[in-house]
Amino acid sequence: MTNSPWRSDDRRWALGVALCLCGAGAAALHCTRRRRRRAGETQGQPNGTRHASISRRDSQDGGRVRRGLPPRHAGPDSSGSLSDTYPAVDIGAVLGVDIGGTLSKLVYFEKKAPSEADPQCKPSGDPMGKKVEMKRTVSLGNLHDTMEQQEALKEFYTFMDQASRVGESGVKDAHLSVYSHALGGVLHFFHFETRFMDRAVEAIANSPIHRNIQALGCTGGGAFKFEESFLQRLAVRMLQMDEMECLVRGMQFALANIPEACYTYRPPVEVKKEGAPSGGEAEEGGGSGGDEPGPDPRDNLRNKRMREMAEVSAKREYTVKVGRSIADEPATTAYPALVVSLGSGVSIIKVDGPAKFKRVSGSSIGGGTYWGLCRLLTEATSYDESLDMARQGNSDKVDMLVGDIYGRGYSKFQLSSNTLASSFGKVGGMEAPGKPGSGVSEEDLVQSLLVMITMNIGQVAYLNAKLHNTRRIYFVGNFLRHNRLSGQQLAFAIDYWSSGEMEALFLEHEGYCGALGSFLMSGTEEPIGGGAASESTED
Numbered sequence: 023m024t025n026s027p028w029r030s031d032d033r034r035w036a037l038g039v040a041l042c043l044c045g046a047g048a049a050a051l052h053c054t055r056r057r058r059r060r061a062g063e064t065q066g067q068p069n070g071t072r073h074a075s076i077s078r079r080d081s082q083d084g085g086r087v088r089r090g091l092p093p094r095h096a097g098p099d100s101s102g103s104l105s106d107t108y109p110a111v112d113i114g115a116v117l118g119v120d121i122g123g124t125l126s127k128l129v130y131f132e133k134k135a136p137s138e139a140d141p142q143c144k145p146s147g148d149p150m151g152k153k154v155e156m157k158r159t160v161s162l163g164n165l166h167d168t169m170e171q172q173e174a175l176k177e178f179y180t181f182m183d184q185a186s187r188v189g190e191s192g193v194k195d196a197h198l199s200v201y202s203h204a205l206g207g208v209l210h211f212f213h214f215e216t217r218f219m220d221r222a223v224e225a226i227a228n229s230p231i232h233r234n235i236q237a238l239g240c241t242g243g244g245a246f247k248f249e250e251s252f253l254q255r256l257a258v259r260m261l262q263m264d265e266m267e268c269l270v271r272g273m274q275f276a277l278a279n280i281p282e283a284c285y286t287y288r289p290p291v292e293v294k295k296e297g298a299p300s301g302g303e304a305e306e307g308g309g310s311g312g313d314e315p316g317p318d319p320r321d322n323l324r325n326k327r328m329r330e331m332a333e334v335s336a337k338r339e340y341t342v343k344v345g346r347s348i349a350d351e352p353a354t355t356a357y358p359a360l361v362v363s364l365g366s367g368v369s370i371i372k373v374d375g376p377a378k379f380k381r382v383s384g385s386s387i388g389g390g391t392y393w394g395l396c397r398l399l400t401e402a403t404s405y406d407e408s409l410d411m412a413r414q415g416n417s418d419k420v421d422m423l424v425g426d427i428y429g430r431g432y433s434k435f436q437l438s439s440n441t442l443a444s445s446f447g448k449v450g451g452m453e454a455p456g457k458p459g460s461g462v463s464e465e466d467l468v469q470s471l472l473v474m475i476t477m478n479i480g481q482v483a484y485l486n487a488k489l490h491n492t493r494r495i496y497f498v499g500n501f502l503r504h505n506r507l508s509g510q511q512l513a514f515a516i517d518y519w520s521s522g523e524m525e526a527l528f529l530e531h532e533g534y535c536g537a538l539g540s541f542l543m544s545g546t547e548e549p550i551g552g553g554a555a556s557e558s559t560e561d
């Protein structure tokens with residue numbers, strides 16, 4: 023791609039912010055130079071201590087690991103010049119970053135009285151989130167102590183307000199902003215593509231915001247990959263945190279503190295039976311398709327539920343989004359649960375209790391696979407566009423169905439004629455696939471691809487849930503962003519394969535759990551080593 027979201031907007035950012043902040047940009051440049059020098063000095067310390075030693079796991083304190091931000095070091099730098107004194111400000115505590123293989127996610131916190139913010143967020147008591155109280159308010163409490171801190175925060179929030187949309191890639195997900203009573207303020211969410219990280223770093227270096235950030239909580243692979251460039255270019259230290267732990271912590275916090283954080287999809291026929299929510303697309307479920315063989319008395323449909331689902335599966339209609347407040351259920355039903363992270367790749371985590379988890383499996387066929395193949399197969403210029411295309415396509419044009427092979431359904435094993443038998447299976451038999459006149463559109467291809475990747479993830483998730491005896495499967499990650507189709511498919515597949523024993527669950531803040539966890543954890547002090555939270559090893 024030749025378009026550069028960051029480059030095209032660098033000037034706008036810097037100019038806008040400089041104008042708005044009455045020349046703060048120039049001060050920032052001066053400060054950047056000082057900080058760069060300072061970073062160089064840190065690296066050259068005689069004892070060879072590198073900045074990486076700031077990693078939170080390294081600083082032991084009486085048998086505990088201090089996870090809070092390291093103390094700010096205001097005062098003269100090594101030149102001894104007071105005029106070169108570093109600003110006695112560090113607002114890094116309001117930030118949490120998750121730098122993944124494809125997307126970089128930022129969560130930032132803005133302290134507000136409930137009356138100042140939309141009262142969207144009331145504490146709830148989801149058992150999956152119980153006892154996951156973060157002592158985050160401890161470090162947030164000091165943030166407004168001085169005028170300098172307040173000015174720095176104001177500057178930062180102004181900057182982020184202006185950055186609500188940066189070029190093609192930077193997006194503030196304003197619809198996800200939420201008030202947290204537990205934290206006493208609003209959580210905001212922002213993301214951009216990691217491939218633009220170098221340009222993002224340059225844009226930030228040329229803006230005033232980094233000068234008041236000395237260290238910030240960071241997770242994801244990029245916390246390691248970009249550590250050096252953050253330090254050298256911005257003099258910002260990354261406090262590295264494990265991505266699985268952040269993911270679980272962030273998710274548990276969201277479930278416990280954000281009402282309506284969790285939902286699933288159900289078939290209209292089922293929702294209607296239970297009482298359809300207002301606006302639900304309830305309608306009668308159809309039969310199993312006109313070309314189906316009649317019921318075979320020997321078939322082994324296990325029960326009525328299974329038969330109903332086979333009917334629904336014929337139409338693949340898990341279309342109704344249903345809020346899932348599981349707060350009133352006993353905590354015993356909340357665990358164990360499976361968390362499936364649909365990022366560039368797929369990670370599967372078994373959660374046994376608050377902050378008690380283990381990474382049990384993974385798959386390289388994930389969101390990155392979908393988006394990569396999509397770029398090869400179509401002209402889609404953005405992820406969102408590709409999903410809009412998928413919604414318009416007809417994957418049956420390229421997929422081979424059971425009916426294409428049997429000429430009917432395979433009733434002995436409850437495979438209806440429109441069950442997907444082979445993704446892209448028809449293409450092999452086409453005269454000139456991909457050529458004009460083949461009758462296959464990009465929309466058809468991308469829908470087939472989306473279903474293929476989704477079903478593969480669903481199957482890996484289901485088998486792991488079976489293996490680890492988990493009834494609930496939480497699907498998170500940005501593959502589910504702007505992507506109802508995959509959510510609906512997963513809800514259907516998990517329900518169908520498990521004969522209604524398991525449930526697929528989703529989060530409104532699906533892509534931000536890791537960044538949220540990194541924000542929350544960068545202010546906590548907790549024992550590690552032997553603690554369940556550090557149990558993030560594979561089987």
Ligand SMILES: Nc1ncnc2c1ncn2[C@@H]1O[C@H](COP(=O)(O)OP(=O)(O)O)[C@@H](O)[C@H]1O
Nearest residue numbers: 122123124125365366389390405499500501503
């Ligand atoms: N704007 C986008 N650009 C690229 N991929 C996107 C975008 N929005 C969602 N995605 C999907 O989300 C995936 C990345 O999910 P994410 O949870 O952020 O993982 P990671 O941490 O590996 O970046 C991509 O592989 C893609 O499938």
Ligand SMILES: CC(C)(COP(=O)(O)O)[C@@H](O)C(=O)NCCC(=O)O
Nearest residue numbers: 122123365366367368369384385386
């Ligand atoms: C390496 C990762 C943990 C990185 O996380 P991501 O940026 O994809 O969210 C993930 O891509 C993954 O688990 N991949 C699959 C590795 C495996 O086969 O288990």
